[in-house]
Structures are given as structure tokens and as C-alpha cells.
Amino acid sequence: MGLEAEYSRERVFNTPLCEQGLVGFGIGMAAMGHTAIAEVQFADYILPAYDQIVNEAAKYNYRSGGQHSAGKLTIRAPCMGVGHGALYHSQSVEQLFMGVPGLKVVIPRSPIQAKGLLLSSIRDPDPVIFLEPKILYRSSVEHCPVDDFTLPLSSAEILTPGKDLTLISYGAPLYTCAQAIEMLRNPSSTISAHISPHLRTASIELIDLRTILPWDRETVVESVRKTGRCVIVHEAPVTAGVGAEISAHVQKEAFLNLEAPVERVGGWDTPFPHVHESFYKPGPTRILDALVRTLTY
16 A cells, blocks of 8 residues: 555556456566566456467566576565355466466465565565465454564475374465364364374474475474374365375375375366355364374374
């Protein structure tokens, strides 16, 4: 708010609601050396611009042999479910970009993370897709520093250390993962009343990926080698999701350390529903079940 008044309409302006056009415009600005931040109002509507992003922005540096680049382009887009967005306003599209060399994909979990990661994205030499979980706009509160600061891209953060299981997520589902861990430890919870007492003392290592392309393989593999168990959570469908890529790499690099199959918890393989979004998204009960299955395998 107030950006146009502070920086003028020369730098801050609305565009027509044409995603292919506004992203293409941003690529052109970046190619000319300007810093361009393009906002797609909902990540669901980034698909008309998919050709521009994949075939132009991501390849511009490579195809010119490093002479030209669209690396000064950052594309912001709200993503994930908000409770009433339905099939065109609640989708998670990050997995559509995981196989695109030349891009970076970042998803913050909180205001401080959003500011530090966004400033890093804007200054990064590669074009960045910056996906903001929309449900956190009004539910995630922090005292965010007003000073300029950055947080490293492609560097996962261990939120709670542990030794018995590695729980991996990013964005809004991290808070649901924390709920599931609390339910596991809480004997008074009716949902988890059946859980054996020895499981309640399990030490869970919760990791926020922050960047999913390229993701922090070293931190994840080191954690799984230590714990021997791994659960991955995301809102996007399980099939061909972020969890599929991570689990494939984990079993390759930490196969001899695994005590259980890598478990994935995600959205169902259906379009995002019109109603009952909470039944589609991975809730704390589904995550808790995955933790128990993995710990007791």
C-alpha cells in the first residue's frame, strides 16, 4: 500500500488482467536491465503465462550464452487454499515449475520470511516465482523489521530439531505439521488417545524448505540419515508433487539409513473442491496418521 504515491506511476502501475501479457512485459523490462516485479493475482491464473515463463524467462540466459538474462524478474502470486477459494482460487501450482531449469521457486511461511526471501528473490540473478500462501496474509503475525535484510534462497531451515523422524513441508502446511506434532505429544487429545505412550516421546525434526527449486538437498538428506524416517507434506496433489521429487532423492542418497518408506501427505488427486476445503488439504489428523505409521513401521 502507498507504493504508487511514494514511487510514482512511472514505476508502480496496474496492468490489464492478461497474465501472458503482464509476465511478457516483465520479461522485456528485465531483459533491458530493469528490476521487474510482476504480480499474478492468483497462482491459479499463472497458467496462461506458463509459456512465457518456461520458454522465455527461464531460457533467456541459456539460449544467449549468458549475454542476456531475464534474471531481474520476480513473479509474485498468492497460492494454496484459503477456506473458500474453490477450484480456481485455491490451487498449489509449485510442482508445475519444479522441472524447469533456469527458475527458482520460493514459498515463505511468515512475514519475516516473506520479506527476507522476497528481497533475495528480487536481487537474485535468476528469475524467481515467489508464491505467497494467501491464508497467511491475515493469520500470520510477526514484528517484521523495517530495515533492509535478506534470507538465503535454496537454504532450508530446521524449525525444531529431532532424532526420530524428519517432517518436511513449506508455506501454510508447516503450521498444520506443528499441530500434528502437538497432537502426537498430547495424551489428552481425543484424536490421538489410541497412540502408544512410547510414541509420544518421539523426537520430530520439522524442516521448512523455503525454496523448492532448487531445494536444499544437503539439509534434508543429512536429517533423514540421522532420523531414518521421513514424512513430506504439501497441499498440492501427491502425484508428481514436490514430495515425489524429494522422496526419490532421499531413497537414493539415504536408502541404507531408512527404517520406513518415505511417506507423502498431500492434496487428493482431484480438482480442488467447491466445498469442504479442509477435507482436501492435509489436516493435522492425516499428518498425525502418517507420523504414527512411519514411526511404527
